[in-house]
Amino acid sequence: MSNSKSFLIVNRKAPFGSAFAKEALDVGLIAAAFGQKLSLLFMDDGVYQLLKNQDPSDINQKNTSQTLPMLEMYDVKDIYVEAESLQARNLQSDDLLISVQVIDSQATAELIDQQDILLNF
């Protein structure tokens, strides 16, 4: 699509304390469905959205982490995680339920710099 813009969704919040994670994913799936060039960045507590074994059935919330693998069906492959954020939480990429590209904060700055549209959640 010649007039498509590059979008970056920046996810910085943990999954259940607020609606940000769910809404970011909704926006991401819509942007992908409309054929936009979409990348996702997870940093700070946002990396917790990607943790394996989430099960919010006992707190009556939807398990948005189950929707994450759908991103691949929508051809969203540019999923980035900031290394420093993982490190601060003693997490490895093995702890995450989808495959991601782990990048340092310098590469994160460049990623943000390259985008037409930035959406922060």
Place this chain on the structure above:
Amino acid sequence: MILHTVNKSPLQNNSLDSCLRVAQPDCAILLIEDAVYAATDTANGLISEQVLSLHKVYALTPDLKARGLLERIKPGVEPVDYDGFVALTEQFDSVQSWY
């Protein structure tokens, strides 16, 4: 004796720092909602060995389970379910909520 409840992530909010600064040794700390991330091994390690030696620290099981943390809980932090939460509020004179 006071039960301190904290519901914010220790890496994005200073509620837990404030709680730990003023909590007296006979007080218990109950981590709920996003504060249960403090029950895992994070770099800032607010729930330290020292904190665990001074206070009984609990974390709410449904919130741990929701966030995929049941297997990641630190030794020394005791998981409690909703009934345990109610029992704790009965056991202490009052509840201080850090949110």
